[in-house]
Amino acid sequence: MTTLNITDYAQALGSKAKAASALMAKAPAATKNKALRTLANLLRANVPSLQIDNAKDIDRAVAAGLAEPLVDRLKLSPQVIETIAQGCEQLAAMADVIGEIIGMKQQPSGIRVGQMRVPIGVFGMIFESRPNVTIEAASLSIKSGNACILRGGSEAIESNKALALLVQQALFESGLPMDAVQLVQITDREVVGQLITMPQYVDVIIPRGGKGLIERISRDAKVPVIKHLDGNCHVYVDDPCDMEMAVRIADNAKTSKYSPCNATEGLLVARAVAAEFLPQIGAIFAKKGVEMRCDAEALTILQTSLTVGQSPVLTETAEVLKLQAATEQDWYEEYLAPIISIKVVDGVDAAIAHINHYSSHHTDAIITRDHMHAQQFLREVDSASVMVNTSTRFADGFEFGLGAEIGISTDKFHARGPVGIEGLTSLKYVVLGQGEVRR
Numbered sequence: 001m002t003t004l005n006i007t008d009y010a011q012a013l014g015s016k017a018k019a020a021s022a023l024m025a026k027a028p029a030a031t032k033n034k035a036l037r038t039l040a041n042l043l044r045a046n047v048p049s050l051q052i053d054n055a056k057d058i059d060r061a062v063a064a065g066l067a068e069p070l071v072d073r074l075k076l077s078p079q080v081i082e083t084i085a086q087g088c089e090q091l092a093a094m095a096d097v098i099g100e101i102i103g104m105k106q107q108p109s110g111i112r113v114g115q116m117r118v119p120i121g122v123f124g125m126i127f128e129s130r131p132n133v134t135i136e137a138a139s140l141s142i143k144s145g146n147a148c149i150l151r152g153g154s155e156a157i158e159s160n161k162a163l164a165l166l167v168q169q170a171l172f173e174s175g176l177p178m179d180a181v182q183l184v185q186i187t188d189r190e191v192v193g194q195l196i197t198m199p200q201y202v203d204v205i206i207p208r209g210g211k212g213l214i215e216r217i218s219r220d221a222k223v224p225v226i227k228h229l230d231g232n233c234h235v236y237v238d239d240p241c242d243m244e245m246a247v248r249i250a251d252n253a254k255t256s257k258y259s260p261c262n263a264t265e266g267l268l269v270a271r272a273v274a275a276e277f278l279p280q281i282g283a284i285f286a287k288k289g290v291e292m293r294c295d296a297e298a299l300t301i302l303q304t305s306l307t308v309g310q311s312p313v314l315t316e317t318a319e320v321l322k323l324q325a326a327t328e329q330d331w332y333e334e335y336l337a338p339i340i341s342i343k344v345v346d347g348v349d350a351a352i353a354h355i356n357h358y359s360s361h362h363t364d365a366i367i368t369r370d371h372m373h374a375q376q377f378l379r380e381v382d383s384a385s386v387m388v389n390t391s392t393r394f395a396d397g398f399e400f401g402l403g404a405e406i407g408i409s410t411d412k413f414h415a416r417g418p419v420g421i422e423g424l425t426s427l428k429y430v431v432l433g434q435g436e437v438r439r
Contacts, residue, residue: 011198021121023177033096035142035170040088053162074156083132100117109436111431120425122201127208131156134183135404140406141424211229214229226409227407231260232333232360233263233266234359234364235250238367239271247277253392258337265335265341266340269342271297271344272347291339292323294323295343334360365388365391
């Protein structure tokens with residue numbers, strides 16, 4: 001397409017979305033829920049055909065030399081499809097917050113003042129890799145009474161097109177406007193430039209992808225942006241702690257999956273438990289091929305314990321031991337790979353200070369038996385999700401019971417953390433009177 005044609009195309013998307021948003025805002029809850037349940041059924045009924053389209057994207061990505069974590073994000077396995085179908089059903093079962101009035105209070109003048117929850121209107125979703133985001137965004141848009149324009153990455157174009165067709169079929173069968181969810185059908189990046197500069201049509205932009213994409217959109221957008229740049233998450237192992245629990249959680253938080261933004265990238269360990277904890281988790285990481293980048297104290301403990309003959313896990317696998325000194329930059333890194341930074345700290349105060357300085361304010365967890373330490377960590381760690389005695393991998397809209405998520409926000413206004421239905425709504429004041437006039 002020429003630049004002029006792309007402008008016309010983007011304007012048409014925006015115009016259709018704006019018209020559809022007015023219809024979605026007044027759609028009954030039962031109709032929206034019907035669309036979500038229909039979509040769940042369509043997803044389950046079309047697993048084989050979805051995987052055929054998904055295979056085209058995966059084959060093209062592998063041929064292009066896309067990094068393994070990014071290829072992993074592309075996959076629409078039966079399990080992934082079932083999870084997003086369940087997300088649609090979970091959303092359908094949730095109460096409809098649209099039209100809810102909160103905080104109604106009588107004023108001295110006689111009027112009553114409260115706030116009503118209403119849809120934002122039209123949001124633009126710009127994302128990379130994961131095609132399941134198409135369904136998560138669409139389902140949340142339907143439930144929250146919004147319209148959306150989705151622009152996925154070119155690496156998942158066939159998968160996204162197939163999923164978007166199912167969404168529009170579900171909308172049509174439920175009596176809702178098909179233009180309520182539109183997928184950008186072309187891969188030209190200029191479309192993104194158009195979408196983020198159309199405040200007359202688009203009320204908010206939500207980028208979900210690499211740091212470069214999010215930085216570009218945040219810089220150039222003329223509409224509000226809900227975003228997070230990095231997922232540099234931490235697990236802090238406190239003194240005292242349940243050692244078996246600490247090892248299990250630290251392992252899960254790092255190795256259950258390397259590519260998500262909620263995977264732990266930094267491991268902090270209280271000095272009093274480091275000599276007992278680090279050899280245990282180090283042996284697990286070494287067996288799984290995880291590279292450990294350590295401060296001097298952690299490096300000494302791990303070098304001493306993870307040697308042939310001393311570790312029951314390694315025995316003859318010294319060659320897989322990936323152990324090195326950390327640099328200052330390592331404390332800031334989101335690896336999205338089998339790499340983790342490890343540091344020994346004095347205690348909870350030092351752990352909190354490290355996290356607030358180096359983290360991306362996404363998700364951080366403490367493993368502890370001390371209730372006061374847990375409460376201090378919850379209060380003082382400045383992150384969107386803060387956890388006690390569980391894995392950072394739970395920082396997810398589905399796991400939080402939101403049905404799905406549109407993304408994670410590390411901003412401090414409107415929406416923070418996993419963004420679900422309420423994050424896609426706004427509040428307007430409503431005033432009820434009985435003839436009062438201002439004097």
